[in-house]
Amino acid sequence: MTLPFTKLQALGNHFALVYEPDAPAFDPAVLAPDLCRHHLAVGADGLLVASPSELADVRMRYFDPDGSEDMCGNGLRSVARWAFERGVAPAEMRIETLSGIRECAVLGPEDVRAEMGRPIFETAQLPALASVERLLDYPVQVNGRTYPVTGVSFGTTHAVILGHGREGPHWAEDSAALEVHPLFPEKTTVDWVEVIARDHLRMRPWERRLGETLACGTGACASAVTTALHGLTDRRVLVEMRGGQLLIEWADDDRVTATGGARTVYHGAYPLAR
Numbered sequence: 001m002t003l004p005f006t007k008l009q010a011l012g013n014h015f016a017l018v019y020e021p022d023a024p025a026f027d028p029a030v031l032a033p034d035l036c037r038h039h040l041a042v043g044a045d046g047l048l049v050a051s052p053s054e055l056a057d058v059r060m061r062y063f064d065p066d067g068s069e070d071m072c073g074n075g076l077r078s079v080a081r082w083a084f085e086r087g088v089a090p091a092e093m094r095i096e097t098l099s100g101i102r103e104c105a106v107l108g109p110e111d112v113r114a115e116m117g118r119p120i121f122e123t124a125q126l127p128a129l130a131s132v133e134r135l136l137d138y139p140v141q142v143n144g145r146t147y148p149v150t151g152v153s154f155g156t157t158h159a160v161i162l163g164h165g166r167e168g169p170h171w172a173e174d175s176a177a178l179e180v181h182p183l184f185p186e187k188t189t190v191d192w193v194e195v196i197a198r199d200h201l202r203m204r205p206w207e208r209r210l211g212e213t214l215a216c217g218t219g220a221c222a223s224a225v226t227t228a229l230h231g232l233t234d235r236r237v238l239v240e241m242r243g244g245q246l247l248i249e250w251a252d253d254d255r256v257t258a259t260g261g262a263r264t265v266y267h268g269a270y271p272l273a274r
Contacts, residue, residue, distance in 0.1 A: 002269040005035070006082055007042065010074035010112075010262040012214030012243025016044040016270075017082055020051040024272065029067035035270060036065035042270060045213055048075050050082065057089035059096040064209040071099050071155030073217020077112040077262040080104035085264060099155030113259040116218065119225045119250075120153040127157070128183050135159075136229070142177035145170065149178075150226045154256070157188040157208070158222035162230065164192070167204075175206035191219040195232045202240045214243030221256050224248035 001024055006017045016035050018026070032047040046064055053059035060079045062072040076095060083089040084106040091106045103115040120126065121134045128135055128151050135151030140159070150160045159178055171192070178190045187208040194202040203223045205216035220239040227233040228250060235250040246260040 001272045003031075003035075003272050004267070004269050005042065006267050007044070007265040008048075008078040008082060008262065009265055010078050010081075010215070010217070011241060011246065011260055013045050013072075013074040013216065014043075014265070015046055015048045015072075015075055015078050016042045017048040017050060017078065019086070020049060026272070028061060028063045029069070032063035032065055032067045042268070045207075045210055046070075046072060046075060048072075048079055048082075050079055050088075053096040056094035056096040056101050058083045058093070061098065066209050068209060069098065070209075071097060071218065073114065073116055073154065073219075073221060073258055074215060074262070075217075076102060076104065076116075077114045077217065077258070077260065080106055080112045080114060081262040081264065097155070107259070110261045110263065111259055112262045113257055114217075116154050116221050116256045116258050118254045119221070119256060121151065123151065126151045126153050126188075127185055128188075129185060130183060140178065140181060140183060142174050142181060143170065145174060147174070147178070149183075150229070151188075152222035152226060154218040154221050156218050157184055157186060158191055158219055159184070159188045160191045160193060160222050160226040162193050162195070162227065162232070171204075172206075172212070176211070179206060179208050189216060189219055189222075191216070191223045191226075193223045193227065195227055196240075198233050199236065200238050200240065201227060201233065205241065215241040215246070217246065217258050217260075220246040221248055221258055225250055225256065 049061040137148035190206040
């Protein structure tokens with residue numbers, strides 16, 4: 001028995017997408033740890049499951065390689081690319097996600113624009129265990145070093161750190177420690193940010209349950225709103241990551257959009273254990 005899938009990538013964040021009507025019955029929480037294995041299977045940063053939706057043009061679910069369900073910005077743009085190319089949705093579409101309905105648009109052979117929702121700053125909703133209303137430059141200590149953390153969620157938790165150690169010798173060990181810090185009961189993605197200009201950031205993500213990735217869509221959004229909150233950038237900013245760039249726009253109605261590349265890599269069929 002084989003499972004049809006599509007491999008997609010958005011700024012080097014890569015995914016295996018399965019369309020439920022085409023597939024034999026499967027449990028995404030079980031499939032993701034198997035399918036996402038690098039070198040031993042398809043290899044991916046996560047599993048995307050697309051299906052028909054009663055509320056939008058298509059429904060998206062995203063699973064980390066450990067089987068946990070989450071939200072993913074680059075995955076959202078990848079689903080939009082797939083849905084348009086597959087003929088499931090028009091170029092301007094609505095996608096049902098874990099975080100609500102998101103409006104997306106395929107702008108050409110490369111770029112896809114996706115609505116990412118409104119940023120969440122409230123500590124309890126991140127979630128984080130601190131007796132403050134918001135984490136704004138909140139001091140967090142790991143491995144004998146203290147970092148000012150700003151907490152933001154776009155359906156998944158982010159700890160944004162401005163101007164500290166994006167390329168430093170302790171980056172990996174401190175990122176790993178921050179990911180599982182007791183402050184964050186559901187773990188957190190850590191976004192290390194350097195401000196280049198009022199319309200330009202550099203960001204290096206350490207994603208929860210994944211480690212370092214080439215790009216993170218929700219992390220780019222979290223970084224952009226954090227620098228704008230600090231008065232360091234405008235509300236329209238280019239976020240540069242190792243896998244490429246995302247244009248993040250934070251509108252006056254508080255909604256954030258992300259525009260950047262998303263492409264199909266190949267189609268395949270994965271053998272399922274009987």
